[in-house]
Amino acid sequence: MIKMVALDLDNTLLNSNKEISQRNERVLKQLHQQGIKVVLCTGRPINAIWPYIEQLGLTDPEDYTITFNGGLVINNESREHLFELGMKKSDLLPLFSYVKSKKIPLNILDFERVYELNDYPGSIYRTVLKNIEFQALPMSDVPEITYSKAVMAITPEKLSPIIKELPAELKAHYHAVQSQPMIMEFLPKKLNKAVGLKTLLDHFGDDFSNLMTFGDADNDLEMIKAAAQGIVMENGLPNVKAVATAITDTNDNDGVARYCERYFATLL
Numbered sequence: 001m002i003k004m005v006a007l008d009l010d011n012t013l014l015n016s017n018k019e020i021s022q023r024n025e026r027v028l029k030q031l032h033q034q035g036i037k038v039v040l041c042t043g044r045p046i047n048a049i050w051p052y053i054e055q056l057g058l059t060d061p062e063d064y065t066i067t068f069n070g071g072l073v074i075n076n077e078s079r080e081h082l083f084e085l086g087m088k089k090s091d092l093l094p095l096f097s098y099v100k101s102k103k104i105p106l107n108i109l110d111f112e113r114v115y116e117l118n119d120y121p122g123s124i125y126r127t128v129l130k131n132i133e134f135q136a137l138p139m140s141d142v143p144e145i146t147y148s149k150a151v152m153a154i155t156p157e158k159l160s161p162i163i164k165e166l167p168a169e170l171k172a173h174y175h176a177v178q179s180q181p182m183i184m185e186f187l188p189k190k191l192n193k194a195v196g197l198k199t200l201l202d203h204f205g206d207d208f209s210n211l212m213t214f215g216d217a218d219n220d221l222e223m224i225k226a227a228a229q230g231i232v233m234e235n236g237l238p239n240v241k242a243v244a245t246a247i248t249d250t251n252d253n254d255g256v257a258r259y260c261e262r263y264f265a266t267l268l
Contacts, residue, residue, distance in 0.1 A: 002229060002263075003206050004037040006066065006197055007256060008215040009049065010180055012233055013040070015252045020055055027257040027268060028056050034267045039200065041066040041193045043149070043179050043219060045111070046074050047131045064203075068148040069179070069187055069219050070196035072111055083199040084111065086146040087188050094173050095150055095186055096139055104162060107151045108142065115142060124182060125153035149187050150174075156181040177219040185219065194222040212263070214248070214256050216240060231259055 005028070007013045015021055032038045038058055042049055046065050053065065053076055063076040073082040092108065099106045105123035108115045113133040116123060126134055152159060163184055166176065174186040193215075201207055212229035213220070216236035224230035225243045232244035233255045241247055249255035261268055 001210060002036070002212045003204070003210040004039060004197075004201065004212070005031060005260070006039045006041045006193075006211060006213045006223060006227070008193075008213075008217070008220045009040060009042045009044075009052065011216045011235060011251050012214050012220070013251070013256055014052075020052055021254055021257070023254045023257040025055060027260050030268050031260065031264060032057060034264075036264075036267075037062075037064075037204065039064060039066060039197070041070075041197070041213075041215075041220075041223065043067075043069045043183075043185055044129060045072075045109075045132055046076070046079070048129055050131065064200055066193055066196040066200065068109070068111070069177070069185065070191050070193040071148045071187065073196045073199050081111075082203060083196060084146075084148075085188055085191055085195070086111070086148050088146065089142055089144050091173075091188070092142075092147060092150060094170060098167065098170055099152075100139070102162070104152060105154060107153060109148045109151065110145055111148055117142070123153050124155065125151060128153055128180075128183065149185050151186070152184040153182060159184060177217075177221075179217055179219045192222040193220065194226040197223055197226070214259075216251070229263070 028038050046067050061077050065074055072084045103120045105120045106117045107123055107125045116134050116136045117139050118136045119139050175189055175191055176186050178184050208226045209228045211227040213223045213227040214231045215224050216233045221240050230245045231248050232241045233251050235250045248259040
């Protein structure tokens, strides 16, 4: 029995205008009112997606969000952390060495803000991530705190060849995933959205047999594979579609609502 619906945002729940359509909003609100947990799963911090949380009415005491691609499970009302997993500054040193040798712009995030390393300008992350503090500083001044992830945010034309040439030892050190055409993320090695979702399911006394997920990209792969119902958008990547329970319509054609309307027909 499905008790939780977990949704990626970009190119999944959100259309090309970065909006939740009226149809998607209506269906998810109805499921939430029927007692189905609706959980947004994103690489962004909660402040950056708060308008979507409010739009869907996910502000009850038992509503949670998976942020930082599984690195933080946060209560929407109290902002208490149910789970967090990050990296030390020392864990980032191999990546620092690589971007320094290639002169690639890099951003690193703790659980509150973005540190924009200004050694090599050119990051477009400020245009992608809203409602969060950015602090510019050189790599040499990075503080000794816990970080959620590191991000390369540059145009797809520049990012694509970088991804193809990433050294094997670098990919072995991190869980490296492309979340959008212009964003490559470097996460703790064993971290993904399914890790955060397992913690949340455990919290409610449920398991993956009670989970439905929607996604499209590499950073959704694990939660699609783990869920009893792992649904991938028609616009999703081929390797993610390959592990799906089902394929639904595109993000611009209410793919989430269309699948839910059929699956939860007796509730809606």
